[in-house]
Amino acid sequence: MDEFASAVLDWFDRHGRKHLPWQQQPTPYRVWVSEIMLQQTQVATVIPYYERFMARYPDVAALADAPLDSVLDLWSGLGYYARARNLHKAAGIVMAEHGGVVPCEQRALEALPGIGRSTAGAIRALACGHFAVILDGNVKRVLARYHAIDGWPGKAAVADRLWTLAEAHTPTERVADYTQAMMDLGATVCTRSRPACDRCPVGSDCAAYRSGDPVAWPHRKPKTRKPHRSLRMLLLRNAAAELLLQKRPASGLWGGLWSLPEAEEEADLERWLGERFGLAMQAVEAWPAFDHQFTHFRLTVAPLLVDVAENAGRIQEMAPDNLLWYNTAHPAPGGFPAPVVKLIEQYRVIAGTTGAEQ
Ligand code: SF4
Known part of the structure; x- marks a missing residue:
């Protein structure tokens, strides 16, 4: 395990979040739904939606059987409704092609609507106990700063570089804790506009912190006027x-x-x-x-x-x-x-x- 991962895990043991609803009985279905809800939305907003969703659709069969209108109704207010439509469609595919069991293989997960490389990695790491790598917005920010990676992460070459670093840091032991720790670190310490570098477990080796201007990374998307x-x-x-x-x-x-x-x-x-x-x-x-x-x-x-x-x-x-x-x-x-x-x-x-x- 590299020094970065071990510092992150030590920090997680002391400060990481361990009581989020999707951390209790973290089955692939429960983690999948949480990851989709969290894609564009903050944890505090997601929690009540997640709890209502799980009460109504406790398993993939219940979700697949539900009318799309009811699913969209429960999603009302969370925004980005394509997420709900994809979730519903993917539940139907899981029933038809995987016997109602959410798969744990990267490729099978990525073949489902709405699940990309990072979300598939999160489901595998958090719910299946597999070695898997994630690169969501939080992880991108931490790694882009720690290594002072130039360029906008939306560009393929920059994203590739970050994926390589993400993989290199991910430990083979305690992969679920590490994955959760990286999400938590990005959400609570290495935040977008005010990173708390003085209480960051990897601050002593962070290139962005040393530069004196940590928020300069990740580089922003080149400006275009919104239509x-x-x-x-x-x-x-x-x-x-x-x-x-x-x-x-x-x-x-x-x-x-x-x-x-x-x-x-x-x-x-x-x-x-x-x-x-x-x-x-x-x-x-x-x-x-x-x-x-x-x-x-x-x-x-x-x-x-x-x-x-x-x-x-x-x-x-x-x-x-x-x-x-x-x-x-x-x-x-x-x-x-x-x-x-x-x-x-x-x-x-x-x-x-x-x-x-x-
Ligand atoms: S030291 Fe600051 S910029 Fe670097 S990873 Fe930690 S919080 Fe982020």
Whole structure:
């Protein structure tokens, strides 16, 4: 075991986290779900979602059997919904191709939707007791600083270098503890903006610390301007004060979630509503526009509350699985994207249906 690994393990024995819910009975299924939830989200946010998820889907069979809508509903608020869709799809594959047992082989894990090299490594190290290497965001940061690796880790050559170092440091004994220790070290000591180098177990040999400017690593992504998109989101209200919801296609932005209909900004709304949904426009009220940030672009949402009259039964005839009139006093029919949650909350206030169950 190299000095780096042994210092990290000593630190883990004294300061590492040992009571996280997924550390109890760390089966491959439980660790897998936690790793997926933790991919873009902080531990403190993940814990209640994880506990609800495990209570509802205690094993891979329960997850595979569940309707995607219910899974997305439980995921509502965690964001990055592709993670939930992939998890659900992968559970189906585990049932069909692995007899319901989450595999412990690197290649079999990486073949499942949503599981990359590092997540597969984490499942193997934490739940299967295998020698395996991880390189998640926390580990990248620690190693890029410790070795002062130049270049943006999103570049293949830089990532390759970091993988080689990650492998070289990973010990053959106590691999689960080491893996957890590296995640904890990155999350609690070698943090993004304020690393606590004075209490770091590897500080004495850390090149970034010695440089006097540890936050200079890892190098940032070269700047590009985020593209901007805008859309008109319609709160179509019928005579019963219900809103029309439209389910988005299974793939793409907000795939599989219930959303509000969207119209091109330049479309003639009255005509568009008639042609698209058989609805007659009666009154329109513009609500203030707001921005929603995605990783790759900025979206400006311009909401419109539109009172409509419908031709009896027309909507139901058109696409019964994709459209529904939603009474906002009732529980949500599935997951909503964050901007839609916000608009429905605002609508509940004016409709007097606040406090409805989500
Ligand atoms: S000494 Fe500082 S920069 Fe280096 S690994 Fe430790 S916390 Fe990170």
